[in-house]
Structure formats: C-alpha cells, structure tokens
Amino acid sequence: MSQLNKKDIIQLLERIAVYLEIKGENAFRISAYRKAAQSLERDERSIEEIEDPAKLAGIGKGTAGIINDFLETGTTELLQELESEIPEGLLPLLKLPGLGGKKIGKLYQELGVENAETLKAACEAGEVSNLAGFGKKTEEKILAAVNEMGKRPERLPLPEVTRTVEELTAFLQDIKEIDRFELAGSFRRGRETVKDLDFIISTSHPVSVGEKLVTHPNVTAVIGHGETKVSVELTDKETIVPVDFRMVEDESFATMLHHFTGSKDHNVLLRQIAKSRGESISEYGVKNEESGEVTHFDTEADFFHHFDLPWIAPEVREGKEEIDDAAHVKELVSMEDMKGDLHMHTTWSDGAQSIDEMIEACRMKGHAFMAITDHSKFLQVANGLTEERLKRQHEEIRTKRETVDDLHVFTGIEMDILPDGSLDYGDEVLKEIDFVIASIHSSFSQDEETIMKRLEAACRNPHVAMIAHPTGRLIGRRDGYQVNLERLIDLAVQTGTILEINANPNRLDLSAEWAEKAQEKGALISINTDAHRYDMLDHLSYGVRNARRGWIRKETVVNTWSVKQLTDHLWKNRL
C-alpha cells in the first residue's frame, strides 16, 4: 500500500471528521481530526519522510495509529465502522447552507433521509417541518438549497468579484453615516479565489446603514439582516456574489477588521496567545480576564504590538509560520518597492494601446522602467511580429525612449516556445533585444516530457531572460500544461532565468506556493501585468499580494531593482 500519499491521509482524516459531525460527536473530537489533517498539510515532508506522525503537533497516539493502519492496510477500523453506520449520500449535504451535522443526523434518524434526493422528497412531503426543532421556514430553505445544489461554484476567481468590489466601494463611500470601511476576508489576504466579500464598517448608526445596504440595486437576496450584521447576495451579470457587512463602533474597528480578515487558523493562534497571557480576544477588543477591562486599538498594528508582535501582513495570516516568523514580514515585497512592469502588449500585436500610450500610462504610474513585449510571429491570432515588424517596432521604441527621461523603456518580446521545442526567433534576432520573454501558448496537451523539453530549451538559451506564466493555468477554468515545476525551478536557478508571477487575476501564475519554492531554491522572480489595455496595468497589486502570500522578499523580485542592476543582469552572459 506504499502508493498511498499524504493527500490520501489528509482526505481520510477529513472524511472521518465529516462522518463524526453527522453522528453528532463531540465537537472537539471532530476538530481534532481536522487539526491533524492540517498539521500534515503544513508539514513540508512527504508521509514516507515523517517516521512518527505522533510527533506532529495535534496528532497523538490515536490518530497516529489510524494513519499507520491506513498506510499498512489501505483502510481503518474507524472508517469502516462509520461507513457502515452512516450513508455516504449524507456527506455532501453538509455543504448546504443552514444544514450542519446535528440537523442532518436528525433528518437521517427520524426521517430516513440518506441523500439529496430523499431529502428533497421529505421536504416536498412536508415531513421536515413536522420535526421538532424544524419548521416551515427551515423546510423551505432546505428545499431551495437542495435545488441549488452543485449549480454554484464554491469559490469565485477574483475577476468574478472585482466589479462588485468596485461598485460597493463607491456605494459605501456615499453613505454619510459611515466613518470608514475596509474589505476584509480572503480578498484582503490575497487568496486566488473568494467565497464571499466581508466589509467592515465603522459607524455609530448601524441600523440605518444596514437599511441602506440592502437597497443596493444589485442586491438579489437578503440572507440575513440583524442590527450589526447584514448578509446579502449581489448579482453581477451571471455571477452571484455573497457579501457580509459588519457594522461596528469605531473603537472596535481595528479588532473587527483583524477578526474578519482571518484566517480562522490565524485567529485561533492569536487567541491562544492571548489566553496564555490571561487575556481573551474578540472582534470588539482584548479583554483582561481578571479585571474584565477591554482594551481597544486605533490600528491593527497597535493590536499586534499589544501582543509584542510586529504588524503581520494579511497575506501571510494563514495560521502557519506568521507568528514565529513575524520579524520577516517586513522583508516581503510590497507595492512601494515595485519600480516597473516588464510584460505588456501594444497595438503592434494584440494590445489595445499604442506604444506611446503605454509609455505615458507607465510614466503616470511612476514606474522607473518598463518593457514592451508583444507576441512573436508564431502567434498569428495575436498578430505576432515577424522579424521585419519586430525590427521596425524596436527602432520606434529606441527613438521614443530618447524623449522620455524619467522612465526607461526596455525593448522586449514575448516569444513563443514552439510545439517542437524550438524558439520562434533565431539568436541573431534575440541578441538585439533587451528583455526576451519565452512562453508557451500552444499544444497544451503534450506530455510532461515534451513540455519540459520546450521549457528547458528556452531556459538554456542565453538570450531568454524570463519564462512567463510558467504553468499556463487559468484559475477556475483550466489547469495549464503538464509542467514539472520542481525541475523548471532547478533549470531557472541553473541558467539564471527569471520566473514570472503573472499578475493577471485570472492567472496568478506562478502560484504563491510555487513562487515560495522557487525563492527557496534561489530563483529570481518578476511580477508583471501582461497588460493588453490601460486598466490591466493596475493588476500589479494582485501579483504583489500573491507574492507576499508566498513570503517573497523584495530582493527576489527583479522589478524592485534599479535600471542599472536590471540591465547588468539582462546582458550578463550574453555574447
């Protein structure tokens, strides 16, 4: 059974937790299995490398025994027992809003509900509303939820919510009773996808603000409407975006913001620290357990300082290393460090803006440098540049850059790596170009070996400075091609090739996890927008947040370097 890996074990533990939840087990026993799963997830090692799981925090004798049984026999007594007691069809019902383990357990025991279908039938027959603790409204909600089941994605890619974020931001700014507000939640932490949007609102008039919130024209459902919390759904085109608003007095704004920025695991860590000091944290402040006195904070930084911690960036609040490594948070790359954008398109290929327009836009952004990197000839659908057009474009860029003195414009190209592993231009063309990007836009279905041959050819070419969007993924839409990232990172380190974090919120490629690994191995990273229009130049911040999630330090990111440092690097080792 050696083919079982760590992911299988994590799934096993989570499955056990779900079964126990439906069984109505002790909540702490349930969360113990979840904690054990998390502990495994966080550990860098493979299961073979962990000789004794019981040594991990949150895994004791019991769970370690289960893990070892599972590794040896492919199953465990506990799981078999649970499977025989509880129908598997109940498990997905836990995802339905309003249904938890207790209610599902009751539906099973009292009504014999075993899956979505029988649940639906029970609702339609009116049996559910007859149960003690259930009523007409609960039955209606469950029925609606069953009918909606599977129709909606669990998490939304960032581009699906950005318009709603902008609209709500403008909407909140116009409400007079609001003193300040901020978007918290996983959006603030820079996650690739979000489940909902959490707005924290400082106001002394929560009720009247709440009444105004539900009048937003895009609100298509009000899920909850209390005195300090309003939950709604906004519809933007086809996408339903769940949004929570929390209203709070200004003195509690900082702690409320911290609480709803999360993550949940991060909050648990901090609350444990507070507890050990005789204090307790809630979203309203920090309470001294002895005196009962509650301390409030002006800012999140003050709140962290109270616990002798520096301000911890939201992007790393995942309940992992951020407390122990808090001192390193200030070394993470930030938007202020970013001096330029090295991947963008113009009307010469498939961009919407001219060279002049892009230069002017980058000047307005205060960039110190930029690279114009249109597509190469292979990409005919994108009007890729022939050698002849490339030459003319670069002449134009060289002429124009003489007229701009506060911004350096690198000549560049986003060159295709062809399906056969060759590059779209010869060295005699590439050797003239300041910033050569190589990337894959074709034959995504090739096997790993072929894909890696293509990427290796690009890395080993002395003129190629960077591999763009290294995996080709589109978040929530496609996985990308078969790339062996470990190997690509090694190649990048060996050859001095930069790896991109493509900042387009549809891509975020490399992901934070892989960027972190790349940095650990010594690779250089560049964060770029790949802008095809003016507004896409603003995407840089998505890339930076993604990098920060991967603990990427300023010096790893070439966009933070000076023009001279970057130029030296680009021309090093080229003939």
Added chain:
DNA sequence: GCCGTTTTCGGCCCGACTGTTTTCAGTCG
C-alpha cells in the same frame, strides 16, 4: 481526540443571527 511551567482531567476562540422556541440550539464565520 489532543494537550500540559494552571500537566492525566478538564479545557479546547468568540460572537451574531435565525428559527424555533418561550430561553435557546444550531449554524456560520
């Protein structure tokens, strides 16, 4: 189920809202 300089029992983060009750359990974040 896990944990321990409050250590082998008794905790385990804390609060809002809903729907069901008639004082609170369940769910959610």
